[in-house]
Amino acid sequence: MRRSASIQFRAIVITGASSGLGAALARRFAVPGVTLGLIGRNRERLESVAASCREAGAEIVSVTLDVGDAEPLAAWLAGFDRRTPVDLLIANAGTSAGPAPGHAAEGSEVATRQVRTNLLGAINTIEPLIPALVARGRGRIALVSSLAGYRGLPYSPAYSASKAGVRAYGEALRAALAPRGVGVSVICPGFFESPMTDRYQGAHPFAVSLARAADIVTRGIARDRARIVFPWRLAFGLRCADLMPAFLGDAILRHVRFHILPG
Numbered sequence: 117m118r119r120s121a122s123i124q125f126r127a128i129v130i131t132g133a134s135s136g137l138g139a140a141l142a143r144r145f146a147v148p149g150v151t152l153g154l155i156g157r158n159r160e161r162l163e164s165v166a167a168s169c170r171e172a173g174a175e176i177v178s179v180t181l182d183v184g185d186a187e188p189l190a191a192w193l194a195g196f197d198r199r200t201p202v203d204l205l206i207a208n209a210g211t212s213a214g215p216a217p218g219h220a221a222e223g224s225e226v227a228t229r230q231v232r233t234n235l236l237g238a239i240n241t242i243e244p245l246i247p248a249l250v251a252r253g254r255g256r257i258a259l260v261s262s263l264a265g266y267r268g269l270p271y272s273p274a275y276s277a278s279k280a281g282v283r284a285y286g287e288a289l290r291a292a293l294a295p296r297g298v299g300v301s302v303i304c305p306g307f308f309e310s311p312m313t314d315r316y317q318g319a320h321p322f323a324v325s326l327a328r329a330a331d332i333v334t335r336g337i338a339r340d341r342a343r344i345v346f347p348w349r350l351a352f353g354l355r356c357a358d359l360m361p362a363f364l365g366d367a368i369l370r371h372v373r374f375h376i377l378p379g
Contacts, residue, residue, distance in 0.1 A: 124338055125204040125256075129153040129196065131183050131241050132209030134161040137260065137308070140330035141206060148173035153196045155181050155189075155209070155241075183209045183237030190244040197248050204337070205245055207238040207282075208260040214272040227274035234278035238285065246293070253297035258337050258344075259286040263306045263351055267358040270366075290342055299340050303333055306350040 128145050132138035134156030142154055146169035154169070156162035159180045166178040177196060181189055196202065211233045213226045238259055249255040264272060265279035283302055290300035308329035324332075324347060336344035345351045 125150065127151045127153070127200040127202050128204040128206065129155070129193065129202055129241075129245075130206045130208055131155045131237070132260075133165055133178075134158040135165075137305070137326070137329060137333070138206070138208040139165045140326050141208065141333060142169055143172065144330050144334045145204075146170075146172040146174035146176075151175040151177065151200045153193075153200075153202070154178040155183065155192075157182055157209075182233075183207075183240055184232040186236075186240040189240050193241070193244045197245060201248065201252060202245055203255045204258070205242065205249075205255070206258045206260070206337075207241040208258075209237050209241070210234045210260065210262075210279075212272060212275045214275065222274055230274045231278045231281070234275070235281040235285070238282050242289070246298075249298045250293070250296045255297075256299040256301065256337065256340065257286075257289065257293070258301040258303060258333075259283075259289075260303045260305070261286065263304050263345070263354050265304060266351065266354040299342075301337055301341055301344055303336070303344045304351065305329055305333075305345075306347050 125145065126149065128150060130138050130142050130145075130152065133142050133154035135158065138156070139161075142152055142165055146152060152169055152174050154162060154166055154176060155178070156165075157180060162178055162180060166176045170176050177200075179192055181192060183189055193202075211230055213222060213230055242257055242259070249257070259282050261283040262275075262279035264276040265281075265283040268276040268280070283304065286300055286302035290302070293300055307323035309323070309326040329346070332346050333344055
């Protein structure tokens with residue numbers, strides 16, 4: 117898989133690359149002949165990921181940036197693309213939160229932070245490079261949404277909303293950009309081992325390892341899949357909950373005992 121990915125993609129940008137899925141994907145794509153542009157907010161962790169990718173033979177350009185800061189992110193992306201034309205862009209950066217135990221609301225500050233990072237961060241990452249990708253008539257964009265984007269979850273309303281937005285944005289981009297030679301993959305994972313998942317206090321149904329999640333995503337991108345959704349059983353359950361009468365879906369989800377520790 118690493119060999120095929122390295123042949124297909126030579127210049128790759130990954131946001132949220134300092135930990136979790138972003139770091140795992142960076143290491144999957146790190147082979148000789150590939151240039152990785154790694155973006156993250158935690159400098160120490162990002163430098164550790166960059167070092168391991170260099171050891172694997174990839175050329176690394178890393179930067180500590182918040183994807184919510186549109187202007188500096190756009191400037192960095194434009195500079196990277198001028199030097200090394202991007203052929204794979206992975207908008208992965210994300211954050212999660214939820215109401216504190218016993219509370220119904222997250223609060224506007226917490227909710228806005230999630231939308232800013234997850235949805236606006238994806239838009240800030242992708243929009244600056246669309247003109248260049250379209251002009252070259254090639255390349256691929258991958259957006260990391262979530263199975264929470266299929267059906268709003270009572271323990272993470274703003275997260276669900278932000279990931280539903282990412283999913284809709286990606287689906288729309290795919291239809292718009294396909295005739296121009298640019299592919300789009302929308303990634304909707306469920307639970308997998310990561311610092312974000314560790315903060316979820318409750319059951320993690322059908323959870324997979326981080327390595328397995330990275331394998332699924334890397335394989336799906338390399339095969340130009342429009343949608344990369346896993347695990348299928350959890351996806352099926354949430355799709356069913358969405359198709360049920362609202363009162364029934366709500367009743368089922370209210371029985372989920374869950375809360376998210378502050379990040």
